[in-house]
Amino acid sequence: MVGAGFGGLYALHRFREQGLDVRVFEAAPEVGGTWYFNRYPGARCDVESLDYCYSFSDELQQEWTWSEKYATQSEILEYINWVADKLTLRDGITFNTRVTAAVLDEDTLRWSVTTDSGEEVTARFVVMATGPLSSALTPDIPGLESFGGEVYHTAHWPHEGVDFTGKRVAVIGTGSSGIQSTPIIAEQAEQLYVFQRTPNYSVPAGNRVLTDDEVAQAKATYDERRRMSWRSGGGSPHVAHPKLTMEVTPEERRQAFEKRWELGGVLFSKTFSDQMINLEANEEARKFYEEKIRAVIDDPEVADLLIPDDHPIGTKRICTDTNYFQTFNRPNVKLISVRKTPIQTIDATGIVTSDARYDIDALVLATGFDAMTGTLAKIDIVGRGGRRLVDDWADGPRTYLGLGVDGFPNLFLVSGPGAPAVLANMVLHAEAHVNWIADAIAHLDQHGYAALEATPDAVDNWIAECNRRADATLFPKANSWYMGANVPGKPRVFMLFIGGFAAYLDICAEVAGAGYKGFSLLEPIAAER
Numbered sequence: 434m435v436g437a438g439f440g441g442l443y444a445l446h447r448f449r450e451q452g453l454d455v456r457v458f459e460a461a462p463e464v465g466g467t468w469y470f471n472r473y474p475g476a477r478c479d480v481e482s483l484d485y486c487y488s489f490s491d492e493l494q495q496e497w498t499w500s501e502k503y504a505t506q507s508e509i510l511e512y513i514n515w516v517a518d519k520l521t522l523r524d525g526i527t528f529n530t531r532v533t534a535a536v537l538d539e540d541t542l543r544w545s546v547t548t549d550s551g552e553e554v555t556a557r558f559v560v561m562a563t564g565p566l567s568s569a570l571t572p573d574i575p576g577l578e579s580f581g582g583e584v585y586h587t588a589h590w591p592h593e594g595v596d597f598t599g600k601r602v603a604v605i606g607t608g609s610s611g612i613q614s615t616p617i618i619a620e621q622a623e624q625l626y627v628f629q630r631t632p633n634y635s636v637p638a639g640n641r642v643l644t645d646d647e648v649a650q651a652k653a654t655y656d657e658r659r660r661m662s663w664r665s666g667g668g669s670p671h672v673a674h675p676k677l678t679m680e681v682t683p684e685e686r687r688q689a690f691e692k693r694w695e696l697g698g699v700l701f702s703k704t705f706s707d708q709m710i711n712l713e714a715n716e717e718a719r720k721f722y723e724e725k726i727r728a729v730i731d732d733p734e735v736a737d738l739l740i741p742d743d744h745p746i747g748t749k750r751i752c753t754d755t756n757y758f759q760t761f762n763r764p765n766v767k768l769i770s771v772r773k774t775p776i777q778t779i780d781a782t783g784i785v786t787s788d789a790r791y792d793i794d795a796l797v798l799a800t801g802f803d804a805m806t807g808t809l810a811k812i813d814i815v816g817r818g819g820r821r822l823v824d825d826w827a828d829g830p831r832t833y834l835g836l837g838v839d840g841f842p843n844l845f846l847v848s849g850p851g852a853p854a855v856l857a858n859m860v861l862h863a864e865a866h867v868n869w870i871a872d873a874i875a876h877l878d879q880h881g882y883a884a885l886e887a888t889p890d891a892v893d894n895w896i897a898e899c900n901r902r903a904d905a906t907l908f909p910k911a912n913s914w915y916m917g918a919n920v921p922g923k924p925r926v927f928m929l930f931i932g933g934f935a936a937y938l939d940i941c942a943e944v945a946g947a948g949y950k951g952f953s954l955l956e957p958i959a960a961e962r
């Protein structure tokens with residue numbers, strides 16, 4: 434097993450419960466994954482805390498109490514540590530150890546796993562819970578390495594925190610991480626320059642402290658909350674408006690958007706169920722959005738720069754914020770559009786664009802991740818016939834259900850490409866994947882099989898199905914990281930299953946119920962019988 438974030442920790446627990454002998458390798462010194470690394474100011478979940486936590490144990494659900502609607506990074510990390518202690522997970526994890534290679538021995542159907550500490554272990558199964566957003570991207574800006582001041586990436590934030598008081602700071606990047614951190618950095622810094630490439634849609638999070646009554650009520654009705662989440666499109670108990678966008682009157686439409694806006698958060702892009710498939714419907718949401726955002730920005734020219742005009746709303750991961758747009762009304766904050774005035778170079782003391790120079794003391798890179806495939810690509814994964822996963826995936830990731838890969842028997846992915854992954858509440862998503870993998874292993878053992886291997890046909894058909902579903906939506910219209918568009922040279926393919934969380938779980942259950950349709954069940958090789 435690789436990784437000790439939400440996915441890996443649950444896998445360790447579940448596999449142990451099943452009596453398996455499990456070893457987890459984790460590159461970091463602690464558990465937490467995403468929430469261990471992303472400690473930038475303002476980091477929070479954007480799925481409600483009450484939903485963004487393990488559902489497999491009612492005891493855990495009842496004992497833990499979230500303090501805010503959207504928990505801070507530190508509270509989520511505290512929760513993950515609490516779970517790790519409660520379930521006695523740490524003794525199964527080798528920390529500070531990066532897996533560098535996993536090589537299949539076709540004769541024994543065993544994997545040889547190598548780490549950067551020189552250890553080599555042999556395993557029947559390899560489960561990659563390495564995270565879809567765990568390889569931070571540093572932009573290729575000329576001169577970046579010559580900058581003499583402080584440089585921070587949001588995904589590798591110093592544990593002791595950073596105090597920007599009295600400093601001139603630049604933030605590059607206006608995705609979720611940039612949008613969450615900018616308002617807080619602006620409060621500290623003497624001067625803040627925000628370098629924006631593509632303007633992003635961001636909806637007020639509507640974060641607040643949860644009252645005791647709310648928590649008690651949620652805990653009393655957790656079963657129903659979870660039932661709705663498992664049957665939903667995105668893994669949280671959200672129900673879209675019962676009618677389509679253009680079926681209602683303009684007044685009803687406005688009311689529905691208004692209600693969703695007041696509730697806050699990413700679900701604004703799911704107010705109506707057709708918003709992400711019908712451009713006319715999407716445009717209604719976009720117009721409402723634009724009106725709301727223009728209303729809070731003082732300078733109309735700054736508003737023009739901040740309002741996206743190149744992709745439909747929601748086709749890039751919609752962001753949530755607390756006073757992001759209002760931050761540009763502050764006298765110490767300046768927005769620089771690098772589309773209009775590109776960054777030419779960074780030197781020892783500042784950033785030079787095509788029309789100005791900005792002297793700074795500190796640089797914050799909120800420039801995102803090589804998502805979905807970047808972390809797996811760093812591991813030398815070698816399957817049948819010496820085939821390397823990176824080569825097989827040169828034109829885009831190839832998986833069946835996001836769980837298995839042809840030519841790589843008994844290699845499983847948690848929240849890999851080809852699954853809904855980041856389109857869903859990823860804690861429930863990880864639980865679903867781990868449960869499926871654990872059941873598959875139990876099935877192999879009960880029936881005397883050695884291994885499970887996706888067939889090339891099943892993989893081809895699944896990729897075609899993912900593409901077909903994506904093409905029926907507005908998502909491919911955006912140059913998003915879902916499409917690999919943020920990494921120079923990365924193939925442009927929509928890397929996720931977009932048919933909805935519940936629909937996806939039904940397919941996975943159907944595949945398992947039909948004796949793992951699309952997978953070959955391999956007999957033990959002669960030497961082992």
Ligand code: FAD
Nearest residue numbers: 436438439440459460466467478479480531532563564859
């Ligand atoms: P991770 O948490 O990324 O854990 C993977 C682990 O694998 C890491 O600890 C890493 O060190 C380890 N690892 C990787 N490669 C190796 C290797 N070769 N050897 C050893 N160890 C390795 N999702 C939501 O659903 N809701 C949210 O609100 C939300 N907010 C987010 C906020 C931020 C800032 C970010 C970056 C992501 C957010 N996500 C959110 C997505 C988030 O990544 C998932 O929700 C979830 O935490 C992923 O868990 P994981 O265990 O799959 O992966």
Ligand code: NAP
Nearest residue numbers: 477478479572606607608609610611630631750799800801
């Ligand atoms: P991101 O969404 O990929 O944003 C990266 C930003 O950096 C983009 O604005 C991008 O511009 C910009 N950028 C990249 N390279 C650049 C360059 N060379 N020059 C100028 N700008 C450059 O990354 P992220 O903000 O870290 O978020 C990634 C994902 O993590 C999110 O979509 C979400 O799933 C998750 N996340 C969630 C939360 C939350 O609210 N819970 C918070 C943070 C992250 P372009 O758009 O033009 O590429």
